[in-house]
Amino acid sequence: MENNTMTKIVATLGPASASLEKIRELFDAGVTMFRINSSHGDTTFHGKNIDAIRQVEQERNTLIPILLDLQGPKIRVGNLENPIEIKKGMQYKFQHAVQFEDGIIPVDYKGIADDVNKGEKILIDDGKIQFCVLDINNNVITVEALTDGCLKQRKGINIPGATGSINVLTARDLEFVDFAVEKELDYIGLSFVREPGDVIQLRQLLESKNSNIRIISKIEKPQAVVNIDKIIDISDGIMVARGDLGIEISTEQVPLVQKTIIRKANIKRKVVIVATQMLESMIENPIPTRAETSDVANAIIDGTDAIMLSGETAAGNYPVEAVKMMKQIAYTVENSVFTKKNKFPKKMVIEEKNTQAMAIGMAIADMTEKMNIKAVTALTGSGFTPIFLSKGRLSVPIIALCPDKKTCRAIKLYRGIFPVPVKFRESIDKDSLKLLDELLVNKCHLKNNDATVITGSLPEVMVGGTNFIKIHKIGTIN
Numbered sequence: 001m002e003n004n005t006m007t008k009i010v011a012t013l014g015p016a017s018a019s020l021e022k023i024r025e026l027f028d029a030g031v032t033m034f035r036i037n038s039s040h041g042d043t044t045f046h047g048k049n050i051d052a053i054r055q056v057e058q059e060r061n062t063l064i065p066i067l068l069d070l071q072g073p074k075i076r077v078g079n080l081e082n083p084i085e086i087k088k089g090m091q092y093k094f095q096h097a098v099q100f101e102d103g104i105i106p107v108d109y110k111g112i113a114d115d116v117n118k119g120e121k122i123l124i125d126d127g128k129i130q131f132c133v134l135d136i137n138n139n140v141i142t143v144e145a146l147t148d149g150c151l152k153q154r155k156g157i158n159i160p161g162a163t164g165s166i167n168v169l170t171a172r173d174l175e176f177v178d179f180a181v182e183k184e185l186d187y188i189g190l191s192f193v194r195e196p197g198d199v200i201q202l203r204q205l206l207e208s209k210n211s212n213i214r215i216i217s218k219i220e221k222p223q224a225v226v227n228i229d230k231i232i233d234i235s236d237g238i239m240v241a242r243g244d245l246g247i248e249i250s251t252e253q254v255p256l257v258q259k260t261i262i263r264k265a266n267i268k269r270k271v272v273i274v275a276t277q278m279l280e281s282m283i284e285n286p287i288p289t290r291a292e293t294s295d296v297a298n299a300i301i302d303g304t305d306a307i308m309l310s311g312e313t314a315a316g317n318y319p320v321e322a323v324k325m326m327k328q329i330a331y332t333v334e335n336s337v338f339t340k341k342n343k344f345p346k347k348m349v350i351e352e353k354n355t356q357a358m359a360i361g362m363a364i365a366d367m368t369e370k371m372n373i374k375a376v377t378a379l380t381g382s383g384f385t386p387i388f389l390s391k392g393r394l395s396v397p398i399i400a401l402c403p404d405k406k407t408c409r410a411i412k413l414y415r416g417i418f419p420v421p422v423k424f425r426e427s428i429d430k431d432s433l434k435l436l437d438e439l440l441v442n443k444c445h446l447k448n449n450d451a452t453v454i455t456g457s458l459p460e461v462m463v464g465g466t467n468f469i470k471i472h473k474i475g476t477i478n
Contacts, residue, residue, distance in 0.1 A: 005330040006416040008032035008306040013049045014314025020052040025320050030327035038176040039071040065186040065409040070173045072191025073166040078106025080153040094141040113139040123158040127247045160248045168198040181211045186409045189216045194223035196230045220244035237271035262302045267348045274299040275308035283316035300333045305415040341395040342369040357466045365392045379456030383411040385466045390414040433477045448475030
């Protein structure tokens with residue numbers, strides 16, 4: 001609890017961080033959750049990293065959640081003999097194929113001719129090279145180049161608003177879903193979500209494997225932005241994946257879309273991550289740009305639960321420094337007047353159907369605002385109570401006591417939650433409070449005479465709705 005900020009930090013593992021020593025360093029620097037990117041490497045490579053994470057977890061006597069990010073149906077240019085110099089105003093042809101033949105640029109997506117229309121754009125290499133569709137004939141797409149550029153093989157292709165016929169889960173994704181289930185991971189990131197049915201497809205697949213891995217829907221398609229409310233409802237969490245999103249929609253819209261998605265996810269009590277290019281320059285440099293630090297700060301002010309590093313920790317020259325910088329920014333912002341504290345989103349207060357939990361949550365937020373409370377202790381079976389309180393952006397840590405280790409790992413990703421796996425008694429009496437005091441002092445670094453708000457449900461603490469509050473001063477029970 002002392003080592004981490006209220007905002008959680010996610011770090012992607014890759015060649016620059018794929019060792020036990022480096023994973024240990026990254027965790028000690030402030031990482032909450034590690035991300036496994038299935039777009040690169042095989043299950044053997046990732047399996048070694050997962051085993052290393054679990055070893056660090058045991059060494060530090062803590063919990064470290066793991067997110068496996070599916071590659072999804074990423075469309076790419078096929079194989080080229082040599083790079084092609086693209087000239088603005090010139091015409092080119094695309095077709096589904098593996099190899100460059102007869103002057104036609106190959107694309108690995110079978111349905112490309114069905115999914116594009118005249119006048120639409122085809123963007124390659126993160127939008128650096130752009131084309132406008134002129135004609136589609138016999139599965140051959142004729143385009144006009146809108147930019148100059150050097151087209152290389154296997155570069156990513158974006159078709160904003162299209163790809164409707166492509167399946168959200170590829171054969172490679174299915175292999176990695178089995179891998180995630182086998183390794184008992186905590187979250188799966190579903191790429192290129194367009195509609196709730198995409199999430200349901202993965203959910204049903206996991207259920208067929210008797211797995212309850214939580215699903216984080218990555219918002220990087222314009223269709224997902226349109227369907228965002230229903231996608232949030234059906235998902236366990238949301239990732240604002242600004243890389244492809246910034247290509248698929250106009251760049252100037254991304255900040256407003258980010259703020260909107262974070263607000264909606266918070267109202268629905270879903271965990272939300274902001275990702276992509278947060279400290280991009282730290283791949284090469286030991287310090288970030290001023291714009292990048294402002295970007296990270298604004299995501300925290302917007303209300304995100306977690307901030308994510310991608311290439312910075314996967315392939316960068318300064319992975320540990322990037323995590324430390326994230327932590328410093330988060331700490332500074334969280335302790336500033338610009339961060340809302342002890343306040344639930346207005347729309348959540350109005351729309352929340354569990355009025356009893358809402359009333360208790362608002363009371364606890366008011367207590368932490370007006371009293372010298374050091375932490376809130378939430379006794380939970382499902383994670384409901386600490387997750388609910390997390391969305392009130394409390395100014396103090398939420399110590400979640402829960403008997404299920406897997407639940408503890410998952411809820412650790414939420415802002416301000418610090419879970420401890422423990423089997424607690426089903427009543428609040430003198431003996432149980434003494435045990436609680438011992439745990440809070442030894443495990444959570446609180447001190448005698450510190451005040452904590454205890455909340456949960458009685459008489460059976462681990463089940464049912466949140467129904468009690470108790471103000472308790474540590475070490476005062478004789």
